[in-house]
Amino acid sequence: MDQALQPSRGDVNSLRRAAAIVQVIAASGDTGVRLIDITQATGLRRATVHRLCRTLQSLGWVRQPRDRQRYYLGGGLPLLMSLLPSRRLLAEAGSATLDRIAEETEDTAFLFLHDGLDALCVDRREGSYPVKPLLVDIGDRRPLGLGAAGLAILAALPDEDRGPVVDLLFNSREECRNRGRAKIETDLAVARRAGYADASAGLVSGVAGIGVPILGRAGIPIGAISVAGVESRWPQRRRESFADVLHREAYRIAKRLVENGAA
Amino acid sequence: MDQALQPSRGDVNSLRRAAAIVQVIAASGDTGVRLIDITQATGLRRATVHRLCRTLQSLGWVRQPRDRQRYYLGGGLPLLMSLLPSRRLLAEAGSATLDRIAEETEDTAFLFLHDGLDALCVDRREGSYPVKPLLVDIGDRRPLGLGAAGLAILAALPDEDRGPVVDLLFNSREECRNRGRAKIETDLAVARRAGYADASAGLVSGVAGIGVPILGRAGIPIGAISVAGVESRWPQRRRESFADVLHREAYRIAKRLVENGAA
DNA sequence: GATACAATTCCGAATAACGGAACAATCTAT
DNA sequence: ATAGATTGTTCCGTTATTCGGAATTGTATC
Numbered sequence: 001m002d003q004a005l006q007p008s009r010g011d012v013n014s015l016r017r018a019a020a021i022v023q024v025i026a027a028s029g030d031t032g033v034r035l036i037d038i039t040q041a042t043g044l045r046r047a048t049v050h051r052l053c054r055t056l057q058s059l060g061w062v063r064q065p066r067d068r069q070r071y072y073l074g075g076g077l078p079l080l081m082s083l084l085p086s087r088r089l090l091a092e093a094g095s096a097t098l099d100r101i102a103e104e105t106e107d108t109a110f111l112f113l114h115d116g117l118d119a120l121c122v123d124r125r126e127g128s129y130p131v132k133p134l135l136v137d138i139g140d141r142r143p144l145g146l147g148a149a150g151l152a153i154l155a156a157l158p159d160e161d162r163g164p165v166v167d168l169l170f171n172s173r174e175e176c177r178n179r180g181r182a183k184i185e186t187d188l189a190v191a192r193r194a195g196y197a198d199a200s201a202g203l204v205s206g207v208a209g210i211g212v213p214i215l216g217r218a219g220i221p222i223g224a225i226s227v228a229g230v231e232s233r234w235p236q237r238r239r240e241s242f243a244d245v246l247h248r249e250a251y252r253i254a255k256r257l258v259e260n261g262a263a
Numbered sequence: 264m265d266q267a268l269q270p271s272r273g274d275v276n277s278l279r280r281a282a283a284i285v286q287v288i289a290a291s292g293d294t295g296v297r298l299i300d301i302t303q304a305t306g307l308r309r310a311t312v313h314r315l316c317r318t319l320q321s322l323g324w325v326r327q328p329r330d331r332q333r334y335y336l337g338g339g340l341p342l343l344m345s346l347l348p349s350r351r352l353l354a355e356a357g358s359a360t361l362d363r364i365a366e367e368t369e370d371t372a373f374l375f376l377h378d379g380l381d382a383l384c385v386d387r388r389e390g391s392y393p394v395k396p397l398l399v400d401i402g403d404r405r406p407l408g409l410g411a412a413g414l415a416i417l418a419a420l421p422d423e424d425r426g427p428v429v430d431l432l433f434n435s436r437e438e439c440r441n442r443g444r445a446k447i448e449t450d451l452a453v454a455r456r457a458g459y460a461d462a463s464a465g466l467v468s469g470v471a472g473i474g475v476p477i478l479g480r481a482g483i484p485i486g487a488i489s490v491a492g493v494e495s496r497w498p499q500r501r502r503e504s505f506a507d508v509l510h511r512e513a514y515r516i517a518k519r520l521v522e523n524g525a526a
Numbered sequence: 527g528a529t530a531c532a533a534t535t536c537c538g539a540a541t542a543a544c545g546g547a548a549c550a551a552t553c554t555a556t
Numbered sequence: 557a558t559a560g561a562t563t564g565t566t567c568c569g570t571t572a573t574t575c576g577g578a579a580t581t582g583t584a585t586c
Contacts, residue, residue, distance in 0.1 A: 011318040012543070014277045014574070019322045026346045030480040030520060035533060045576050050534065055274040059282045060424065065482050069533070069583080072481030073347065075424035081344060082379030082431070083289045084336065088404060115378075116345030120385075122402045138402040139385045141351060161323065161338035168345070217293040218335030219328050257293060275574070277543065299563060308545050313565065332552085332564070 017044060018052050025062055025071050032070030086222045086257055087113060090214065091122050093256040097225060097249045098125035104245055107229035108132050112149035112211075114223050117169055118142060119150040133207040133228050143173040145184045148211030149224035151197035155188050156213035156221040162188075196243040197224075200231060208234040212246040214253050222257075225250055280307060281315050288325050288334050295333035349485045349520055350376060353477065354385050356519040360488060360512045361388035367508055370492035371395050375412035375474075377486050380432055381405060382413040396470040396491050406436040408447045411474030412487035414460035418451050419476035419484040425451075459506040460487075463494060471497040475509040477516050485520075488513055 024041045025033055033041075038049045053071060056062040060076025094111040101109035102125040111123035118141040126132050136142065144150040144165065157165060166184070169176045176184065191197040200208035211226030225246055234242075287304045288296055296304075301312045316334060319325040323339025357374040364372035365388040374386035381404040389395050399405065407413040407428065420428060429447070432439045439447065454460040463471035474489030488509055497505075 011321065012277050012281070012315055014275050014543085015281050015315065015318045016322065018275070018278050018281075019324070022343065026343045029347050030349055032480060036531090046533080047535085047576055047578095048574085051574080052275055052278065054534095055278045058274065059279065061282070063421070063481050063483070072479075072483070073343075074481075075421055075483055077340070078344065078377075078379070079424065079428060079431075080285065080289045080336075081341065082428075084292050084379075086293055087379060088381060091402070091404060114341075116341065116347075116350060118351060122383075138400070139354070141354060158326070158338055161342065165342060165345075168342075216335075217295060218326050218337075220326070220335070220338055277573085297563075298565095309564075310545055310547095310566085311543085314543080317565095 014052070017042070017048070018056060020044075021049060021052055022056065022061060022073075026073050028072075030072075032068070032072045034070055038071070084216075086216050089257050090223050090253065093253045094123055094223075094225070097253055098123055101125070101225065101227055101245060101249060102127040105227050105229070105242055107227050107233075108134065110136060110149060110211075110226045110228070112153070112224045112226065114144075114153050114221055115141065117144055117165070117173065119144060119147065119153055119224060121149075127229075129229065129233070131230050133209075133230065135207065135228070143169060143175050145169055145176055145188070146179060146199075148197045148199035148209040148226040148228070150211075151187055151191050151199055152211035152213045152224040152226065153221045155191035155197060156215065158220065194243070196246065197226075198239065199226075200234070200239075206231050208239070210239055210243055210246065212243065212250045214250045214257075216254070216257065225253075277315070280305070280311065281319060283307075284312060284315055285319065285324060285336075289336050291335075293335075295331070295335045297333055301334070347479075349479050352520050353486050353516065356516045357386055357486075357488070360516055361386055364388070364488065364490055364508060364512060365390040368490050368492070368505055370490050370496075371397065373399060373412060373474075373489045373491070375416070375487045375489065377407075377416050377484055378404065380407055380428065380436065382407055382410065382416055382487060384412075390492075392492065392496070394493050396472075396493065398470065398491070406432060406438050408432055408439055408451070409442060409462075411460050411462035411472035411489040411491070413474075414450055414454050414462055415474035415476045415487040415489065416484045418454035418460060419478065421483065457506070459509065460489075461502065462489075463497070463502075469494050471502070473502055473506055473509065475506065475513045477513045477520075479517070479520065488516075 020042045021038055024038050035046065035049055035053065039046050053062060057064060060074045063072045063074035064070065090113060098109040098111055106127040106129040108127055109125045110121055112119040113122050120141045121136050121138050124138050142150050144154040154162065154165065170181055197211045207228060208231040209226055209228035211224050213221035214223045214225065216222045227242055227246065283305045284301055287301050298309065298312055298316065302309050316325060320327055323337045326335045326337035327333065353376060361372040361374055369390040369392040371390055372388045373384055375382040376385050383404045384399050384401050387401050405413050407417040417425065417428065433444055460474045470491060471494040472489055472491035474487050476484035477486045477488065479485045490505055490509065
């Protein structure tokens with residue numbers, strides 16, 4: 001909240017303030033905030049907050065139900081996000097990808113969507129090898145930073161975003177706290193260096209998994225693909241060759257997204 | 264774009280302009296826009312757009328990769344959305360709900376998440392009746408306005424948001440155009456009046472389905488539950504009693520969200 | 527029903543955003 | 557490869573715009 005309020009030379013300050021307000025409202029989640037709460041959280045004057053809120057409301061970014069005088073996040077923001085075609089196209093484009101991965105690796109391939117602080121599993125394909133680690137079902141969501149896909153996504157976030165996201169994760173996800181911040185930070189560093197995430201250590205013992213992010217044009221990860229198998233079958237050399245397969249497929253998906261996405 | 268630019272008395276104009284810019288950038292999807300494209304789309308002067316973009320960038324709302332000079336939507340916006348706990352909690356809270364619905368109705372129950380212009384199926388429970396219409400798998404996404412859940416969500420949107428969303432749907436979803444705008448508008452009106460969505464007409468013939476929205480505290484739908492069965496088993500009276508069941512369960516979920524959501 | 531607290535509206539003052547113009551960096555066409 | 561055109565960025569004086577104190581209306585609390 002403070003960060004957005006440091007008046008910076010050459011910047012549009014009313015915009016910084018508005019952003020700070022939206023931040024506070026968003027942080028309240030489904031509870032909503034009163035105007036006075038916003039003034040306290042931001043340090044802005046009452047009239048200022050009110051004026052900005054009115055504008056934000058007319059833009060659909062915040063919402064104030066007629067009866068109750070609390071502010072909530074409005075529908076305009078999700079609507080904005082929905083303009084990005086990637087999320088829908090990813091599932092389509094990913095299907096053939098999973099087929100190929102499962103075929104080549106003989107292990108189980110997963111397609112995840114980046115959804116807030118989670119990686120949401122939207123598709124899965126089982127390989128031919130009889131021992132199948134099916135820890136994640138379609139529809140399940142795992143916190144970013146745990147598991148190969150979540151790690152890949154988190155590691156691929158722009159540097160300036162990753163910090164805040166990690167903070168949020170540790171504030172709101174017990175699973176992450178349990179694993180420990182230091183471990184996750186190391187995993188991230190390793191993943192960034194290697195270009196793929198290796199979650200073989202942290203998961204259920206005996207199960208190995210690697211993942212790579214799928215990047216949109218802006219360079220921001222919109223999802224990830226991963227493959228999981230029995231650890232004993234996965235020497236280092238094999239992991240690296242699998243990582244190559246995943247990279248190749250991630251690139252193919254990204255290319256398809258760009259082609260179809262151009263409206 | 265124009266709408267956000269009409270200078271309205273008592274409103275913070277720089278904010279309207281910033282919103283217009285974000286709108287344009289978001290609309291470009293994964294393609295990104297150049298600064299001059301923004302000036303054309305908004306009618307703002309070059310310097311103005313540049314200054315606002317710089318601020319938006321420092322807020323993380325838009326992003327400009329160092330090499331390419333195009334603007335994309337930044338990570339700060341999704342990050343903001345992720346502060347809303349509802350999406351994650353919904354899946355948890357919904358599981359027991361689906362059990363009860365499948366049990367009571369003997370038919371198949373679905374849990375959908377509101378995701379942009381789609382309803383995303385995240386859980387499903389089959390009832391005891393041997394003929395099961397399994398048109399939707401977990402992980403599938405259906406456009407809002409088609410199917411019981413999507414209709415329920417669309418109908419539950421605040422009045423001011425529904426119009427724009429419907430417009431977007433018809434711009435970007437062939438399935439919606441195929442069904443025809445008039446039909447969907449009627450479905451919506453009926454759903455709003457009845458308090459639940461009845462998709463028995465539009466789907467595969469012989470299959471009936473109804474759905475109700477799950478509302479967050481702000482009154483905005485964050486998902487929906489629905490139940491589908493064989494049409495011949497579903498006389499009007501039965502549908503209404505099922506709608507009651509769904510309403511009861513939707514309320515239970517909403518209550519749980521509120522309880523757990525208070526951070 | 528009365529009191530305190532919060533939300534909203536008003537309006538004069540001054541700040542902060544605007545935009546024309548000059549400059550720098552890119553792209554395009556020959 | 558070079559020149560010309562288009563686009564992106566910075567500067568700075570002007571003035572329209574936002575700001576915020578104070579008064580008013582509305583809403584919770586006792």
